[in-house]
Amino acid sequence: MKTTIKVAAVAAAGVLALTGCSGSSSADTAHTVNLVGYSVLEQANAELIKNFQQTDAGKGVDFKESYGASGDQSRAVAAGQDADEVHLSLEPDVTRLVDAGMVDKNWKDNATDGMCSQSIVVMVVKSGNPKHITSWSDLTKPGVGIVTPNPASSGSAKWNLLAAYGSVLADGGSAADADKYMKAFFNNVAALPDSGRDATTAFTGGTGDVLLSYENEAILARQNGTDFDYVIPDSSILIQNPCALTTDASKSAQSWMDFQKSKEGQKLYAETGYRPLEDVGDVTVEGANDPSNPFPEPKKLLTIDKDFGGWGVANDKFFGDGTDGAPTGILTKIQSEAGQ
């Protein structure tokens, strides 16, 4: 008798489980946006999604979001993960999907050149900045532990490393000087976590003395009560995050992307620490060093196009992994020589 009940229970549970299977696929796919984003985007998007769902275009639209290291997310979509929109850290991660036939090759032909958000690289330090880290040269001083993500998986990492390399060039140094600096830089790296967010977690967990990260991530963490300071160095790089629709994206995804790029969307991004793509008027940003003037210009702001020849050139030149005939990138070589 008891066993009969047990079997019945198991069978019922099995049926329930199977209905659970089918339940998720019965959602109306035209009103669903499968959003694949890079690691630090989640909290910023939460606000935008809420506001979008209150607009006419956004009513009834369901969002399925996935966040992780930019490179890993890009590979996941290439490997078959569902996506209507990809919003990643840097252009090469979208180019990979163009090559895989999942994103139209004209994805950049629009008003924002394919970008949805932007920020700059900043140095995050412990509260009170006990080691007085204010410039790129401070990073290579002995005893300073640098936390920066792994360029193999993270987009943030590549931006960080280019900003570091570029700081030497911006100061008038030669490529050889930059190589020398990066050698010293990698010797001071204390950890190479997988993603920008993992790097934040590692730093707040006690690893290292300085964290290289997105300005928006630093501001967001402070908004959420994390106790640290950040420094805008003399030279930095403009981080431009691309967003693109996949070839089989739903119509709602297009409306969503339009909303992201609209003034309202950019203002919401600004409130979580992103530098808006267009002028959105005065924004008070809690968590910034000065909430009423949240986005001061660094003395020298490098861009990937003007100073590094664009990602098409820079990705291979600096980060090529040496496989399949591709050259080994400058920074890849220095990184492996430093044993990292």
Add this chain to the structure above:
Amino acid sequence: MSSPSTTVATSSPVVKWVLRLVVVAYLFLLLVWPTWFLVKNTFANGMTGIQEALADPDVVHALQLTAQIAVASVAINTVFGVGISLLLVRQRFIGRRVLSVLIDLPLSVSPVVVGLALVLVYNGQFGWFGPWLEAHGLQVVFAMPGMILATCFVILPLVVREVVPVLEELGEDQEQAARSLGANAWQTFWRITLPGIRWAVVYGVVLSLARALGEFGAVKVVAGNVGGETQVATVLVQQKYQGFEQDTAYSVSFMLVLAAVLCLVVVALLRPKEGKK
């Protein structure tokens, strides 16, 4: 069964108390005190932590998903576990010993390796079977079937290891008696064998359930971490902890541990009932 011997080591009070001290201290520092913190952190603000967690639709979905996967994989595993146990104990066939050793394999394999193994076979782009399966409408990786498979893999030995020793001890006498009286295989199984192993099956089911609820690494690799869709509760805990929502992470953790501990308590209460030897 064995009465505490009064003539051997435990008779010395010094040894006994040193033993107690060392064991209790070890367990307290390693196990009890950290676990207490989980409870403390969850209820730091009374029930609001849990209430807020349950108000988050991603949390609710993750818990439902975890429950569905756990139930499905335990159900499948119980059926195959009992079946394989019967075959291992009651039948002779070539490779029986090898199979017996292989069944234990999932206990020694890292969950990330499990995920990798399943991805290599079932991925829709480059897996061995994946493209064919997806062409016929069955997506395994990044979807529910993959998560169930991953969980089944890790819980595979748990039922078998409980049932096999009991089956061996039971012996075949009653089963053979039943067969000689005209019962067919199914009746023999249902009325003779199953009641004999039922506590072993229950224990195995509960262990597998606890293990399935807590699976993390394998599902993380196979599923793709889509919030509200393929994100199970354990993966959600990591994401919330790193996403500045530690309170939610603690609340969900507490719920998972509570569910698993309840399973263990149920078993602990049931065990005396099976009768002393």
Add this chain to the structure above:
Amino acid sequence: MATASAVADGRPARWRRSASSGSLTAGSSLGLGVAMIWFSLLVLIPLSAIVVKAAGGGWSTFEHVLASEQTRSALQLTVLSSLAVTAVNMVMGTMIAWMLVRDRFRGMGLLDLLIDIPFAMPTIVVGLVLLSLYGPDSPIGVQIQNTRWAVLLAMAFVTLPFIVRTVQPVLEELDTDAEDAAASLGAGRFTTFRRVILPALVPAIFAGAALSFARGISEYGSLLLISGNLPGRTEVVSVRLFSFLEGGNLAAAAAVATLMLVVALLAIVTLDVVQRRVARRV
């Protein structure tokens, strides 16, 4: 567990070791077939896919992987830590089992349940829990996050029950007659333990040790948050594997996975051999 009664007509129960029915019946063949298909699809084929992927690049894949100092370091850390923790478990596990069986004081039932908690706790929660007490906000000032102690601690937590649970039933079955006899012949307490009890426990201890070691080298979730995953210092093999996987380098991931499977297999075999040797000596 229930025991079978003797056959009704009074004949003594036959020796009931494994199967006595000879060849497979039709039904059993079908059952075996289905079971084997399931087992293959679930375990055998996926695991062989790993070996095939690793072997696909020939030895160069393995060379390349082992050439990386980071990977070698991870392997070394993982194996050595698991060995250390297993050694501790062999002592503590036996002690705990002894207390559970031989020393019945109030609260023993609770302790018995506590031992199972590492089974019940999701590994990611283990990490959270250890981080609360031994991490940056430690109330007792013990901060071991991002150190190798964290790796040892997390492994100790998750492998705690194994030896306890293999030794416990053996201790329960153990007849005290031999111990009483030894004592009556004048053997001291420790001699009795060493010469009478311990040899009986050795197989169980080593069986549990094999499980503990295998579990230790496979550990992943509990180490993510507390070890810091620092390359060359606190990064374990599973984390390295995950990085390879997510990074799309499946060949390297497969190579590392194959290495781990080999190590686990070696450990299980070695412990089995050692255990037989020790049992024979006594």
